[in-house]
Amino acid sequence: MNTPILGVGVSRFERRSTQTIEQLSQQAVRLAVRDAGIDHRRIEAAFVGTAYGAAGQGQRILKDLGLTGIPVTNVENACASGAEAALLAARAVANGDVAVALAVGADAPSQSLAPGMIPLDPAEAVIASLGMTFPALYGMRATAHMERYGTTVEHLAAVSVKNRLHGSSNPNAVFRSPVTLAEVIASPLIASPLTRNMSCPSADGAAAVIFGRADQGDPLAWLAGGRVESGQLVDVAAATDALSTRTASAAFEAAGIGPQDLDVAEVHDAFTIGELSAIEALGIVGPGDSGPYVEAGSATIGGGGVVVNPGGGLLARGHPMGATGVAQLVEIVEQLAGRAGQRQVEGARAGVCHTRGGGVFDLEANACGVLVLKR
Amino acid sequence: MAPLALTGDGRVETCTVLHRPAPGFEPPYAVAYVVLAEGLRAFGPVVGAEPDAVRPGAGVRVVLGGDGEPPYWFQPIEEP
Numbered sequence: 001m002n003t004p005i006l007g008v009g010v011s012r013f014e015r016r017s018t019q020t021i022e023q024l025s026q027q028a029v030r031l032a033v034r035d036a037g038i039d040h041r042r043i044e045a046a047f048v049g050t051a052y053g054a055a056g057q058g059q060r061i062l063k064d065l066g067l068t069g070i071p072v073t074n075v076e077n078a079c080a081s082g083a084e085a086a087l088l089a090a091r092a093v094a095n096g097d098v099a100v101a102l103a104v105g106a107d108a109p110s111q112s113l114a115p116g117m118i119p120l121d122p123a124e125a126v127i128a129s130l131g132m133t134f135p136a137l138y139g140m141r142a143t144a145h146m147e148r149y150g151t152t153v154e155h156l157a158a159v160s161v162k163n164r165l166h167g168s169s170n171p172n173a174v175f176r177s178p179v180t181l182a183e184v185i186a187s188p189l190i191a192s193p194l195t196r197n198m199s200c201p202s203a204d205g206a207a208a209v210i211f212g213r214a215d216q217g218d219p220l221a222w223l224a225g226g227r228v229e230s231g232q233l234v235d236v237a238a239a240t241d242a243l244s245t246r247t248a249s250a251a252f253e254a255a256g257i258g259p260q261d262l263d264v265a266e267v268h269d270a271f272t273i274g275e276l277s278a279i280e281a282l283g284i285v286g287p288g289d290s291g292p293y294v295e296a297g298s299a300t301i302g303g304g305g306v307v308v309n310p311g312g313g314l315l316a317r318g319h320p321m322g323a324t325g326v327a328q329l330v331e332i333v334e335q336l337a338g339r340a341g342q343r344q345v346e347g348a349r350a351g352v353c354h355t356r357g358g359g360v361f362d363l364e365a366n367a368c369g370v371l372v373l374k375r
Numbered sequence: 376m377a378p379l380a381l382t383g384d385g386r387v388e389t390c391t392v393l394h395r396p397a398p399g400f401e402p403p404y405a406v407a408y409v410v411l412a413e414g415l416r417a418f419g420p421v422v423g424a425e426p427d428a429v430r431p432g433a434g435v436r437v438v439l440g441g442d443g444e445p446p447y448w449f450q451p452i453e454e455p
Contacts, residue, residue: 126446127418128397128398129397129399129445129446130406130418130419130420130445130446130447130448131393131396131397131400131404131406131419131420131445132397132406132418133393133395133396133397135391135393135395136391136393136406139391139392139393140389140390140391140406140407140408141389142391143389143390143391143431144388144389144431147389147431188394189392189394189403190393190394190395191391191392191393191394191395192391192392192393192394192427193391194391235408235416236408237388237389237408238389239389
């Protein structure tokens with residue numbers, strides 16, 4: 001595909017923002033337009049991903065930016081909404097439909113959802129009556145991973161320690177302070193073996209990316225290829241994440257580069273087990289090797305391996321569901337453009353974003369998105 | 376598609392103990408994916424054992440619930 005990325009922008013992520021989803025998104029779009037160095041009237045199409053946005057969410061965001069009358073596509077695909085919006089925007093440019101396209105990802109769950117955990121699909125009353133919760137899916141995957149591969153609680157905790165360390169140099173993150181292994185393990189259990197410090201915070205936030213033909217500006221990086229897939233009716237809590245494996249394989253094939261080429265990755269660490277299963281699914285490490293890889297520091301900035309979640313991941317940045325896929329993209333673009341400051345992965349030339357989620361019962365997940373970038 | 380009679384016997388494939396409950400549940404409680412003898416996989420709560428004692432590989436049996444109860448749950452079975 002090789003679609004140039006001309007500009008990126010991201011809002012602060014906060015547990016309870018004083019700004020609306022529209023204001024957060026507008027801030028991200030203004031930053032991206034300024035970054036691209038273009039007149040905003042050159043944006044010919046917009047793709048807006050939210051998991052819990054209002055009907056017409058894209059139009060509600062764009063009307064106050066003077067972006068009216070253009071095609072606006074509203075996208076909902078659970079936690080892959082943002083990745084889906086970005087892929088559609090990149091395709092619109094790659095297909096020659098438009099010269100410049102905008103992708104936005106946003107959510108403000110403190111305003112659109114009741115307090116507490118992300119709810120299961122309310123249509124899924126039977127499964128809730130059996131005691132199911134969202135964290136239960138991750139807890140059962142963690143148990144299965146430990147059982148099959150000998151993964152330990154320390155491995156699961158090491159993911160939080162790394163991502164909170166990375167997040168401490170991300171000014172937009174919810175959590176900007178490090179935690180110790182002992183603190184992570186001692187924090188209250190949510191869904192055993194996962195503790196509160198192994199779970200990401202809910203957050204309000206937005207991110208935006210501008211794609212354009214190469215003659216439209218100075219590319220910061222290129223989206224080499226991507227894929228969004230939906231889940232199948234197979235093991236939802238297995239030790240290995242088959243949905244992410246399938247999606248990653250298709251994305252790498254589309255991109256023409258593979259996991260061996262990667263320098264940096266942003267993956268869906270809603271719970272720490274999510275990062276471990278994701279880096280195995282992406283092929284960064286072999287099945288069962290993720291815990292020791294993270295514990296040894298290989299995935300930490302300066303650790304010598306593929307750096308995972310340099311922006312702090314969902315664990316530190318926070319997780320406004322629809323925003324996450326685009327926020328991951330922004331982080332990887334900053335890394336490839338050499339603009340990541342204190343958290344720069346030296347010499348990063350290729351990166352990947354991975355996100356998955358959604359609780360339609362008995363599906364692996366509603367959707368998984370993998371985007372492959374290079375410079 | 377055709378109906379399939381189940382013995383109700385199965386084995387825990389994976390499980391977790393929930394400390395943040397679903398509505399109507401008292402924490403902590405165990406939930407599990409169970410592979411039934413006929414090869415089907417089913418999700419449900421595990422009742423009748425200390426939650427933390429429920430582990431992968433444990434034998435369980437389906438118990439059907441009545442009014443105001445979950446539609447079914449898993450009961451650990453004593454193994455020699």
